Amino acid sequence: MDRRFKLDSLLSVDIKKERLSGEAARESCMVAASILSKSFSSQLGPKGLFKLLAEEARPLFISRDAHSLMTGLMLEHPAAKLMVELVNAQDGEVGDGNTSTVIVAGELISRARKLIEEGLNPVTIVEGYRMAAERAEEILNELAVPIMKNDLPAIVNTSLKDYRSDRLSAQIIEVVTRIKEQYGEADTERIAVHAIEGGSLDDSFVVNGATLFGWALPSSRKRVENAKIAILEKPLEIGVSDALSGMRIKDSKELSRCFKEEEELLRSMVNRILHAGANVVVSMGSIDVRAQGMLTHEGVFITHHYPEYNDLRHLARATGAKLVNDILSITSDDLGEAELVEERRIAEEEIIIFDGCKHGSATLIIRGGSKQLADEHKRIVYTAIAGLARTLEDMRALPGGGAIEVELAKRLRAWATRLESKKQLAVEAFADALEAIPRALATNAGLDQIEILTELRRLHKKTPSMGLYVTEDGTKIDDTLEKGVIDPFVVKRQMIHGAVEAAELIILVDGILQDKTREEKLEESQAIERIAEDDEEELPA
């Protein structure tokens, strides 16, 4: 059957009104999960293809990133939704390896389906899969190679796939390692990645601090060195109600007295800010024009009406500033610091850069020729950042390009011979499922997956790191450890755990009990009301 049709059927599957149980429910879930996962195999690796998401009510979206695609799809089948939860969990856990996890999970599920058809009990299969996963983790531990600082570019470049670039990987390493040094851990929440349309990936740059998308007030300074930054959560203005509340203005004298009082209050707020030592003011709300004048007169850099709370929180973390709620009680302790604050124009975008911050936060500005491309670059960079951050905690790697999956499959098959026959079948199915990774990498590189897999299996009799090596000049089989195609240990371990967990959940489904949707419930109650009204009308007078 045409795969496109099959994915369509999954997206609009009409099981809402059905309540399936037993085999029918399991079958429905297994088919849905396998279809979903199969549709992701074409995007794996450096030669993976893009998917275009054209859901209604969403901007057009093009990507190869499993997490973004799955969370962008409006899936209806509960099993498909479950797979999305899995990808979300995986993304939160490691941030890379999502596509591989989905592929392996789907393979585990479709192979389990065959085993069930052959008469194996789902519980036995799940037990076999769990045993295989435990053994696989032991093998991964045996095969993991310790890495040093100078191996990090290879880890990052493998994660960047066909966007591999020494410049970009150096920028990513600089950012993540600096956060670790300054903050004590490589907390990815302290790294902001922003996409700016225009230019190429090579024009991307690092800001040792934070950036805001906005501009300085035209009348204020555009550049401040040794900045002391005040971030205001509340507007720097006096609401009409504050000044005039409960007051009945009788004549113009009273009105001007009232304005004077307002101005004095504004002056005292401005004085507090200046007294605290701020020379940069960032405000979430607006700043009264009179206060603007007072501040710019003192050479303060001002930006106001900044609505993005997350950006301000990142700015506060980067600079060490506190978000100020009560302006009249601001002190020097509330201010953040940056070596340089500057308004800059990048392509069509005005941004304010807070550079030279010392509190362990950084920003990567990622460029791309179009909005879609810049956003996709941002996603892939973020994935590489997340993978690297976890690698710094573990400093172990495994051969990439499908090498580790072929080796795991080989060793698991050998180990399975010691098990009783039914579990053996499940462990062998597990081994076959892992080989979906080299098969997908080969197919995506335009090679014959069967030929490649046969050759890899032959080479693995001697060398466990033989895998696919994709370069601009073509794809060949090589020693991936030597060639620097290496994946973090944590990513591969999570792939095994995540895939088994998802497969288990779906294989053990024994019923789909979907509650009616809110609309259906409403329709139903309206129908009941209509019947009751009709009945009343029909009653004899």
Ligand SMILES: Nc1ncnc2c1ncn2[C@@H]1O[C@H](COP(=O)(O)OP(=O)(O)OP(=O)(O)O)[C@@H](O)[C@H]1O
């Ligand atoms: N130059 C290369 N040659 C061969 N294989 C590569 C190369 N670069 C990366 N790979 C392999 O590609 C796979 C990763 O592909 P990809 O990044 O598309 O998926 P993922 O990491 O599983 O999921 P995601 O990045 O979407 O979270 C890994 O198996 C990795 O070893």
Ligand SMILES: [Mg+2]
């Ligand atoms: Mg990846």
